[in-house]
Amino acid sequence: MAESYQEGSGAGGADFDLSQFYQIFFEEAGENLDQMEQMLLDLDLSAANDEELNGIFRCAHSIKGGAATFGFSDVAELTHQMESLLDRLRRHELQPIPPMVDVLLESADASRSLLARHQAGGQGEAVSTTSLVKRISELAAGVVPDGAPAAAPAPAPAPVAVAPAPAIKAHVPGQLRKLQIHIGPLEKTEQADTIKELFRDIPGLGSISDLPSVQAGVRVFAVETTSSTDDLLDLFAFHVSKEQVRFSDGDEEPAAAAEVDPDHAVHEIEPPSGGADVSYGFFSDAPGAPSAVPAAGAAAKPSASKAVAAAEPKAAAQAQMESTTIRVAVNKVDQLINLVGELVITQAMLAQNSRGLDAGAYQQLLAGLADLDRNTRDLQESVMSIRMIPMSIVFSRFPRMLRDLANKLGKKVELVTLGEATELDKGLVEKITDPLTHLVRNSCDHGIEMPAERLAKGKPELGTITLSASHQGGSIVIEVRDDGRGLSREKILRKAQERGLDVSDQMSDADVWQLIFAPGFSTADEVTDVSGRGVGMDVVKRNIAALNGSVEVDSAEGYGMKVSVRLPLTLAIMDGMSVGVGEEVYILPLSSVVESFQVNSDDVSTVAQGSQLVKVRDEYMPVIALEKIFQVPRFDLNKSSNIMVVVEADGSRVALLVDELLGQHQVVVKNLETNYRKVPNVSGATILGDGTVALILDTGGLVRRARH
């Protein structure tokens, strides 16, 4: 997982391109900064209330989370410092004083310019945050500055990666070493390329880059790794003999190597510098057997400059992309969608009325109507696509984030995603991303144990975090599941008592789990820069409640926990299968339909209390006659239900008895509860082509009904 990502980003992000989310992050961060600034300015220092301080803290926390996800470590580092200070204020460990507000405002400005620089693809002057970071940490430590605070952070022309680099190093666990490896003498220098492939193929091994060699037949590599020399030798032994390998300390790198900072190659994800490094390695690799220094050096120089030239158009393209997107109020889009819906219905009506016309006499009219039909459909599709995006957009943010996080914490974690094709309203996606980020970080930080601890407990060393999305009933359910240590009931109750919350030992598990959503509640023993401040779950709950959703926690201590986020389907498109029962039409979610078949009365057997079972390939499943459940009036007594549609929900199957299968189409899910109330076994409604309303069945509800 690890190394494949690096390759991907290096090669121009063919398979995994985070940059598509940059824009969203920059917009969100901008909004958060504006909000934080406003709140800081409004803050009454003598009587700062908790709500305000929590609000400011949350802004900083959100920016930090996003920045860390995208690898903008300078921003993450600065906001982390701000967060530390704000956290102490929030806990009333410090009294807010004007210099704090000053430094926080300056930090907000600095974050803004750092972000602007990242947004411009690393162009422009870098902003040094060192003095700000120092001032914040002094204030956080309780040192009151005498006299005027230090000068505002003058934009120092620091080289691109100076600020972030030390920050990254500080977080890397274990001993990251720089080595030079000399391989040779070899008959063919290409033989050593297999060593490079090793580094690419084995996750977590480290990075490798070519260095010019002074000796014919000898290849020199600069390697950065956490593995021991013996381990490396063992690995190399498959390709070259041990005698041919010589290690030396990385510090004695020749001057040419300094051009390529290996640190850069691993961590920097800014397009220009990242691109430069990779094309350097790629290019100098190509010439086959460059043995003498001058040759290698000459090859390296032009390639480096070429890379810079190549990076410029890339940045330009990015800048251009910014101007081609616009932010539009959601209600305008909604209005558009409703109007198009109207148009579709009108069009369907025209088509119906024109069916009887004489094709010869009304040729032009009919051609026009055919055009209208096509255009309407295209228009509807485009308008719908404005709002709907698949969950994969959200999910694909996480592998990178989780990898960095796991590395930082020294844990081994695998991410499994399910139901990525589930489509979700864009408005929901934007709002669900932050809570999900918190949940995944929590799972990794608090849930998954250290590899040794996992082995000791008899679990696989590799922890698993599962992200899944699905339509269930009238909702979209997104689950974050881990197989970590789970929640400890005793610990939560103890913490709650310490905090003076009203709890008792008789509380049900579900009630106890709900306690973790209280503001400032954390069972973590120590605060890391990942989580543990107790702000995450509070934000999660708030954001989801704002979407009319709910959060449920389920956990078994020692086995893991599951957080289910249930969101209403305000506007979601679903693939539906329409079935006819009597004169009525019902829609089944296609995702839950397993199969359908014509049934003979012999296949159905009746058991006690009149329930019916049907045998499908050695499996008996309950039969639900839609005609009975929905009390469908029957006018034509010659017709009867003889088609079974097998649907699956919550892991079990039932067979629905219907009259006929009418077709499959995409339906826009409308909420029935907006103007009416919840109807049993119905998850929503949709509007058919002829303008009439059809009810969408809640297969989950039907299955539960049959099983209990």
Added chain:
Amino acid sequence: MSVMGKTADNAPTGAREYLTFRLDQEEYGIDILKVQEIRGYEPPTRIANAPEFIKGVVNLRGTIVPIVDMRLKFNCAQADYNSFTVVIILNLRNRVVGIVVDSVSDVMELTPESIRVAPDIESAIDNSCILGLGSVGERMLILLDIEKLMSSVDMGLVTTAE
């Protein structure tokens, strides 16, 4: 809120406008400000297990709107659906509901003086949903608090504690 209080706020004359409609032989009036539009009747999509007077739901320009037949609710002798049957679309506290009536008569202005308190009588609806009786010449109007009527539990339009 009482109809008198509202009247005083709205117009100096104290007059209010009511949309009047007929159910069988009776004439009813509702606050015109609650009326969104008036449409012809189109067959709705039936909803299983709903009370008889809830005819189902229709599509009103992309919104799913429940349709209540007032004639069934008020136990009228006849409830035919023909080309004269009218649906009044109401907008009540951000909810949109359609009611089926026999016909819409007109819009009338009533002053508080012409509204009498309704006597306590046995009827199909709760007395508290009747604002009063308005008299216009020989005609008598039953003025309904349509919002209260529609949100009452026995209408089954709103989910209550289940």
